[in-house]
Amino acid sequence: MSHRIHISECEIVIGKGTIETDPIVSDRDRGRIAVLYQPGKPEEVARALLDRLPRANLFELPDGEAAKSLETAGLVYRWLNGIGMSRSDTVIGVGGGAATDLTGFVAGTYLRGIEAIYVPTTLLGAVDAAIGGKTGVNVDGKNLVGVFSHPSRVVIDTLLLAELPxxxxxxxxxxxxxxxxxxxxxxxxxxxxxxxxxxxxxxxxxxxxxxxxxxxxxxxxxxxxxxxxxxxxxxxxxxxxxxxxxxxxxxxxxxxxxxxxxxxxxxxxxxxxxxxxxxxxxxxxxxxxxxxxxxxxxxxxxxxxxxxxxxxxxxxxxxxxxxxxxxxxxxxxxxxxxxxxx
Ligand SMILES: NC(=O)c1ccc[n+]([C@@H]2O[C@H](COP(=O)([O-])OP(=O)(O)OC[C@H]3O[C@@H](n4cnc5c(N)ncnc54)[C@H](O)[C@@H]3O)[C@@H](O)[C@H]2O)c1
Ligand SMILES: [Zn+2]
The missing domain is CATH 1.20.1090.10 (Dehydroquinate synthase-like - alpha domain)
Structure with missing residues (x-):
């Protein structure tokens, strides 16, 4: 059984095995899907999503804080241009707080804001970074550049989190x-x-x-x-x-x-x-x-x-x-x- 919590337009789904049981994207015929993932376990999770979202495009982020930079954001913006993203498309972030912070920042700014969905894969990411609508990148100091922008959905799978080192x-x-x-x-x-x-x-x-x-x-x-x-x-x-x-x-x-x-x-x-x-x-x-x-x-x-x-x-x-x-x-x-x- 999964639980749902709402903060304004954002729905947070929490349960065991939600990555497999939740549709992740509510209307998957709607538009393009871009998945930004961290290397390692999050990459496995992102690739498994492809079975259910076959049209999704995948982009590997640098690990950890290196993802949270204007340079990485720039690379992602250009990649989104390249795959022809439009205002009605969706970016999914898979990984720890660094990946979801970057995903939220990119989604909150690209084309003045497109839909973001988070699949947090660390415990800290799930209970903290993915919740509350703060996004950002590091410019000299930590989180100095960012926007407030809620994802439309956060899918938390506690079976995945139970396997964390x-x-x-x-x-x-x-x-x-x-x-x-x-x-x-x-x-x-x-x-x-x-x-x-x-x-x-x-x-x-x-x-x-x-x-x-x-x-x-x-x-x-x-x-x-x-x-x-x-x-x-x-x-x-x-x-x-x-x-x-x-x-x-x-x-x-x-x-x-x-x-x-x-x-x-x-x-x-x-x-x-x-x-x-x-x-x-x-x-x-x-x-x-x-x-x-x-x-x-x-x-x-x-x-x-x-x-x-x-x-x-x-x-x-x-x-x-x-x-x-x-x-x-x-x-x-x-x-x-x-x-x-x-
Ligand atoms: N937006 C907010 O409100 C908010 C709140 C708290 C923290 N944060 C941000 O979150 C970041 C920290 O989050 P974090 O601790 O998740 O860091 P992180 O994203 O850097 O992840 C930590 C490490 O865990 C690895 N990892 C991810 N999923 C894994 C899995 N399932 N199994 C094994 N390894 C895995 C990652 O590859 C990484 O090396 C910081 O940048 C912080 O500023 C944001
Ligand atoms: Zn903290």
Missing amino acids: APIARQGHAEIIKAGCIGSARILDLYETDGPLVDLNEVVLEAVRVKADVVSDDWKESGRRAILNYGHTVGHAVEIAGNLPHGDAVSIGMTVAAAISHEILGFEGSERQKTMLAAQDLPTQIPGLALKDLEELVVLDKKRDAGGLRMVLLRAFGDPVVIHVDPKLISTAMVAAGAVVQ
């Missing part, structure tokens, strides 16, 4: 646990009860619900959407300073945010959160990273504004607040939480 899967678990901390007691229960054996179908569904809820309220950023940045202020700094994968860094960022939440809001869930993260093999500290390197990066974080540094903190699980925090408090909490060495 552990180091890739845990990046997604960090974002799902984050979704649990800011808005789903059910996610926290599932992770606490089942640890490494957590039911992907259930937690993915819940995490998509949380993001869809927040995003529908606040479609183009600012207000409530900011709560999705729980763990990300320190997380971004750690990601750069420690050269860590995003989810690992967010896991450390959440650990520090929980410690600060305890300090100024009396939050009591730090240990519970740490246990859930650790059960997914997510780090809660980075031995060897010096506090002074991290402090500089945290203060440089783009979420700072005129009133100081803005952070998402928790009064309790499910009760996030965005608060200005004194950077010194962050340093103290990073040491107290054991996230860094002094």
Whole structure:
């Protein structure tokens, strides 16, 4: 059985085996189909789609962040010209968040916008990058050029996601646990009860619900959407300073945010959160990273504004607040939480 969640015009389908059971393109006789895929497993998925969408054209993206460049977008635009795409045609992105971000960017800009469909093949891509309508490429900095543009459909196959290599899967678990901390007691229960054996179908569904809820309220950023940045202020700094994968860094960022939440809001869930993260093999500290390197990066974080540094903190699980925090408090909490060495 599959579940459907809607955000404005976008339908998100979640279930086991959806890649085989879902039509993917609702009206396949309508027009041309261009499939942009990452190498590796996503390529297999894209080629299997050809059995059902025989008229589709395939384009291989560079792997990882290399896909998210103006150069890659330019190559894809020219390829789309070459296959004669028109305004009523469809681009399908198959791969992790890098592939769907690029696909959304290309579809949102080509001919001033054509239909996009995402088939996310990483857990992080499924619960985060594919949901919410942000697309973009990296120009010097990350995601500095982009458009808000929803795909018409996101097809999430949790059987495919269950086969992910552990180091890739845990990046997604960090974002799902984050979704649990800011808005789903059910996610926290599932992770606490089942640890490494957590039911992907259930937690993915819940995490998509949380993001869809927040995003529908606040479609183009600012207000409530900011709560999705729980763990990300320190997380971004750690990601750069420690050269860590995003989810690992967010896991450390959440650990520090929980410690600060305890300090100024009396939050009591730090240990519970740490246990859930650790059960997914997510780090809660980075031995060897010096506090002074991290402090500089945290203060440089783009979420700072005129009133100081803005952070998402928790009064309790499910009760996030965005608060200005004194950077010194962050340093103290990073040491107290054991996230860094002094
Ligand atoms: N648009 C948004 O709102 C949003 C939100 C969060 C993250 N993002 C973006 O998403 C990107 C990160 O996403 P990601 O972690 O999926 O990265 P990614 O797309 O780079 O994928 C990570 C790696 O997993 C591999 N991979 C993909 N599917 C696989 C599979 N089924 N089996 C084995 N390997 C597989 C990829 O080839 C790649 O090497 C970043 O660019 C980030 O900026 C966007
Ligand atoms: Zn994130």
